[in-house]
Amino acid sequence: MTDVDSSLGVRRVAADLRRDGRAAVDWAADYLERVTDLPVLAQVAPGEIRSRLPAAPPDDPEPFSAVLRDLDEVLLPGVTHWQHPRFFAYFATSASEPGILAELLAATLNSVGFLWRTAPASTELEAVVLDWTAQLLGLPAGWHGHIEDTASTGTMAAMIAARETTGRNVVVCSEHTHSAVEKGARMLGMSLRKVAADEVFRLRVDELGDLGDVAVVVATVGTTASASVDPVPEIADACAASGTWLHVDAAYAGSAMVCPEFRWAFEGVSRADSLVVNPHKWLLTPMDCSLLWTSRPADLRAAFSLVPEFLRTPDAEDALSLSEYGPALGRRFRALKLWAVLRCYGRSGLQEHIRRGVALASRFEEWVSAEPGWEICAPRHFSLVCFRGPGDDERNLRLLEAVNASGEAFLSHAALSGRYVLRLAVGQMSTTEEDIRLTWDVLRRVSQSFES
Ligand SMILES: Cc1ncc(COP(=O)(O)O)c(C=O)c1O
Secondary structure (H helix, E strand, C coil): CCCCCHHHHHHHHHHHHHHHHHHHHHHHHHHHHHHHHCCCCCCCCCCHHHHCCCCCCCCCCCCHHHHHHHHHHHHHHHCCCCCCCCECCCCCCCCCHHHHHHHHHHHHHCCCCCCCCCCHHHHHHHHHHHHHHHHHHCCCCCCEEEEECCHHHHHHHHHHHHHHHHCCCEEEEECCCCHHHHHHHHHHCCEEEEECECCCCCECHHHCCCCCCEEEEEEEECCCCCCCECCHHHHHHHHHHHCCEEEEECCCHHHHHHCHHHHHHHCCHHHCCEEEECHHHHCCCCCCCEEEEECCHHHHHHHHCCCCHHHCCCCCCCCCCHHHHCCCCCCCCCHHHHHHHHHHHHHHHHHHHHHHHHHHHHHHHHHHHHCCCCEECCCCCCCEEEEECCCCHHHHHHHHHHHHHHCCCECEEEEECCEEEEEEECCCCCCCHHHHHHHHHHHHHHHHHCCC
16 A cells, blocks of 8 residues: 555655665775776776666666665776776866765755745855855955856856847857857857967967957866966956956866965956856866856846746845856755865865875876976976877877776877877876876886887
8 A cells, every 4th residue: 555654754764864875875985995996997888888787677666785786786897987096087076075975965955946945055055155165266255156067057158148248149269168168159059269279278369359249258277178278367358348258267277276376377367257167177076066156147147037927936136046047947955065075175175185186297297208208298287287108199099098998097188289199187186196106107118018
């Protein structure tokens, strides 16, 4: 018979959560201890994991222990381990302990923050953590900030606000801007103008041209390929002169601004109309958590606010509904994990994390520069090293594939000045000098093996 006694239901959920939760937390802690011994890049072929899974869902309930068992036996071989200390591809990230646990708690509360009244704590905590993070990064006081899932969404939201505010339909960015901007422009039906970069991969201001018909210029602090920094002050001048919205994408490098010694890279950012920074990249927060600030909240709200009858409330105007500032209606309690991270690390802990990453990258850069036949391919500003081994593009591609296939480390690549370069991005909190050394040894060993 159907159990309609809800209090019994709650007791059962709580009892199950205690039992299964202990097992799940144990699983998580064991995983973090043993991940170092697993191959970083999943060693499976496309379709392999799917073929090991049942084609149909179970008819009857299974215990949670069966899920944990299959996580180990079926899924784990198909996991590329972003929590591995030798994950150096793309922009390496870390889900820290407070962030992991806060995800559990956010799922437990299951707040859906589309109106202030549906989630007052989530809404107001979000304002507080955005304000705290703005202070940590040295941003101007008083900006409006909220959390989006990704920088792709936050940047697209900025593009929408820019189009709405200026009545123009052109996006300008550099050839090194993240592809999210091109994708956003395509989805929005905006036309895109790409500007050439200089010899160190920064947008060339002298190539910006007339911005009279331009809705938004996207400048990047920490480009994806090389972490180059566009000249934001000069771009801000050009935008101001033509009434163009300036959006700054600091998805990766923005986190480094917790350290005053990297703040040079944020020069001019206080003049931006909007800014995106991803704590889920380099600030110890689990995916997903992307921060979008704007100095023009009224314009952002005008672009997104649409309140149908069923969402109208008698709440006061200062009962802010964050769904009026972006594309999504339902919003997760993402602020909880960032709050947990900011509290459990504090400014000093976050600074230490960033400085360690930069120091390790600098160590690797020294070894590469000192090795005959190897070269550094871009100035290193943060924790990303762009380099090449001996030989042509083809040989460097083979080198990358062989190192990744070894499972010892995982790196990625980029194209700089038409050449294939390898990228080593430090961002995992568990990475040690020993991991960097081991990776360097593997790279040299594999490269030498091509000669024999
Ligand atoms: C500079 C930059 N902007 C935007 C993005 C896209 O980030 P997301 O995955 O949060 O959309 C990336 C991803 O690496 C990036 O490096």
